[in-house]
Amino acid sequence: MAVLDPHHLQATTGAWRQLRGDRWALMGAALVAGFVLLAALAPLLTALSHTDPYTYDIEALDTAGVPTGMFGGVSGAHWLGVEPQTGRDLFAILAYGARTSLLVGLGATTVSVAVGTVVGIVAGYTGGFADVLLSRFTDLMLAFPSLIFMIALGAIVPSSFPKPLFIVLVIGAFGWPSVARVVRGLTLTLRTRDFVLAARAIGAPTSRILRAEIWPNLASSVTVLATMAVPGAITAEAALSFLGIGVTPPTPSWGRTIANAVSWIQVDPWYLLAPGAALFLLTLGFNMLGDGLRDAYDPRVSGSRG
Amino acid sequence: MRLRLGSALAALALTTTLAACGGANSTSGDEEGGQKGGTLTILTSSTSITLDPANSWNLPVTTLGLLDRRLTNWKVGKSGEAEVVPDLATDTGTPSEDGKTWTYTLKDGIEFSDGTPITAKDVKYAIERTYAPALSEGIGYHRSLLAGSEGYQGPFDGKELDSIETPDDKTIVFHLNAPYGDWPWIVSTTSTAPVPAGKAPADTFGQKPVTSGPYAVESYTAGGDLVLVRNEHWDPKTDETRTAGPDKIVVRQGQDPAVEAQKLIADAPADQKTFGADFVPPAQLAQIQAKPDAKKRLVTSGPGALEYLALNTQSPKLKDVKVRQALNYAIDRKAYIVAAGGPVSADPASTLITPGIAGREDYELYDAGESGDVAKAKSLLASAGVKDLALTLITSNDATDVAKSEAIQQAYAKVGVKVTIKPLEDDAKTTADTGDDAKAYDLSLGSWQPDYPSAAGNIQPLFDSSQIGGGGYNISRYTSAAADGLIKKALAETDKEAAGKLWAQADRTILGDAPVVPLIYTKNSFLHGSKVADFYIGSFPAYPVYPAVTLEP
């Protein structure tokens, strides 16, 4: 993990200016915005074609379950064709699937960044026994084979518990330790800075120091960390769905569609194309945006991609 | 820079392929002609093979059928019904007047793979072993049928089961606690295959078993390869059911069924002496339709296992028979069949006893048409006074089963019944299905293939009230005195014809109470390479007959 240098708030304005000049970051932001729009407008868009991600359309299939017609059954009603074996509309699945991916990606990141930041600040600022305890706990969490535990927890959780919330919590729960590590490291260096020492010397209460001195200097790094954590959470959800333990069907999920589509690739390659490309582009968008943000806040390593 | 690395790797890959192909040509030899010899590869998605017969669930026609002989065996021809025929014994058994005692005589010239002769004591010992806690995982219908077996814990501490008598090395007598006409089928199950008496410890025998069939185990790696070589002590003259064509058989585990099917469709030279033990997935079935070469190598069974939707009769929401009948009328079998892989994979089902089994009568109690009778279902629900019915459906967590469940979910949505699908790992589902918690589910997607071809194996395990919870497979949790009575009467009936009539009557009686929605009879499709011959599926079971497979040079 690149070491993120703490800054004062003034740095932020400069960072914004640089970010605006970073074509890659802007492209990333545009990709992300595009998918956010797609997700937000999903009901509206599918209303135009009178489709939804659930209704079967067996008429669009031949007896072997393969979509009839060109490009995987593309038609006026089915803009991206239909799913083999069910005839469900792929565009609707894609649009509603974007909701799942974004919800899980942003939700899990919020959880992991919030927990990670709190743990990191507490460990780094208080030091001593609390630090040892929290750091060891962080190591312990990193040592857990998380995928296995996600599978196990998925089987234990009662079916009345909303599955998307569960996925958000479980990916968040295994994502915070790496955030905590970085935040702790940053807090450790901040603690010995003059302005913090000065605040302490004049007897400012700890809560004020954390709020007014430490946090503003961490905020930019945490923003970068969060942006860079989103694609990881999105791919994690897709991987869980790929392994068959993601959101419950029929809630659309790109990961599940991709997992099913791969075995159809020789018969109906169009089935894989849209969800595969969507997952890749959304991940890419967040990665480019995150990179741009990091470069903007940490100018020493920036400017490579013109 | 990555590009250069890529091409370097590709070049390396290419040269090693050439090397590997050269090697393969020289080792897999053309020395044998005709139908003997060669190395057969079997691909399977399974990741463990239980080599100790006591713990095995293998059908007599699959892997352990190559390794272990039994008193009787199934003779499965390319057509016609499966027959029970003598294997190690000279006949299929002689019953006493009352049907409670069965006597067998062993053939001459039968030996284990270590060269020792197979005696009646070995058969007795093998069956006694299945009572030991470490070895009681196999198919064990015999366990409760043998007299005086309550509390028996196996032969390892010197205790014998007195209801199995061995007056001499060739004779074996079974004493049952009730008359049982299907006993000749029972002693064909893999768990009753003989092992050397006193020389088959519970913990190590399965690692390197001594076998009685045409093959012996050379090596086994968990999740990896099982390698079988010829058992020199097996005499083909004593064995009418196994041809033992290949010299060597490699069972390659842990395969992805889609990749496995792709491999067999491609039929590259290295894969031509290979067949897949998994069902060909729907996507590859569709793919094969356009490939005449692969289509020739696809073997599809007749209607086999029954797939059904179990309606938990103990769930408060499903207590009313009208609701259960409504669910029978509302089912969309067309959508379900498409999800199951199309008409090539499934025939619609309307009865409980599966085709190919004596006694089956075809009838349709709830005519739902192709895609469900929505009006009829709605009116039944209305007359039951049910509104906003919300049900939980448990299903196995694999793509096909989830797709099938979604088809059910869609069909029931049309009559205003909301279904929540809960996919479970296989064992979690088995635990829920067969456990004591009647509230674990409302609906469960079930599939049943009898362990031996008799209507008893269709009806009794699924609908007898003694089979609810506690490990039993009555997952509808269905209790009916009338059905129980019919089952009891049919089990005791030794006349085949009369028994068949009783089973057919039980079938109708049970379905009248609608504890299940019969969905389809599955048709299993398998693929084999172009140099595999004698690969066929009989009318029962819906699996290829491994011991009959041979290779072309």
Next chain:
Amino acid sequence: MIRFLVLRTAGIIGVLLAVTAATYVIFYVFPADPARMACGKPCTPESLAQAREFLGVDQPLWVQYLEFLKGLVAGRTFGEGGGAIACAAPCLGYSVQHHQSVTTLIAQTFPVTVSIAAGAAVLWLLTGVAAGTVSALRRGRLPDRAVMTMAMVGVSMPSYLVGLLAILFFGFTLDVVPVGSYVPLTENPVDWAFHLITPWCVLALLNAAIYARLTRSQLLETLGEDFVRTARAKGLRERTVVVRHALRTALVPVVTVFGLDLGALLGGAVITERVFSMYGLGALLIDAVGHTDLPVITGVTILAAAFVVVANLVVDLAYRALDPRV
């Protein structure tokens, strides 16, 4: 130093105990009954009770856990009398699904995982560091842009999709690599490597992207530091400055991440093993979860956790040895 090692070893044991305890608790409440799987067909309430007793799952949770710890140190037996199953120390338990001791199963599957991990790790470390270095030294120019673009694409691709497409393309369309089998190194080293090329490349492709980015940013950072400027000022050749001074320092965090990644990978590459049909620790584990094979789950989890904590320790030691600034 000795105090450090003793403390860390104690810490490692503590972490492992916590991991096993957590595993036990989680799978104890898992809604599948391991005895049900060992019960045979037909399964009667009596045989179910017998299977529970044989497996020891009729005992309270804490007794089961103590039995497990005892088996680890002194070995244990399952069942009683002549039909019992002996499991020598270190006994991680007996797998109902495989009918083998967990130790044997791990011994059989671990070589597969090591083979995948080692080859892929070497590939991605070499390509990643090389690409990152080139990129940093040619900062802002074409090679840098090319490498960083590829790296960005690389980190954004879902690994399973790349793996599956690689199988389809190289395994079937081009038919140049074998699919779905593994040849032990001891049997034939050339075949071993040949069968592993695709998983190595797929795993390496994704990780090399991360390593290229990391190497680049670290190298750029160190190249701007005082000691590098000093070295340059001393008139050392640029090559010496870059390789001896800057790269050595820049690689410290790379080695750190590498150690942790490798440690995690040795515990089983779940998705890679599943996609490529290779039965290593990861596949064993996923399989065990599906079969409620608690002993296998705990055994592999402990091993995986052990690799991660030991990797942590090694990394810390390497950090002390490598970084000239510490």
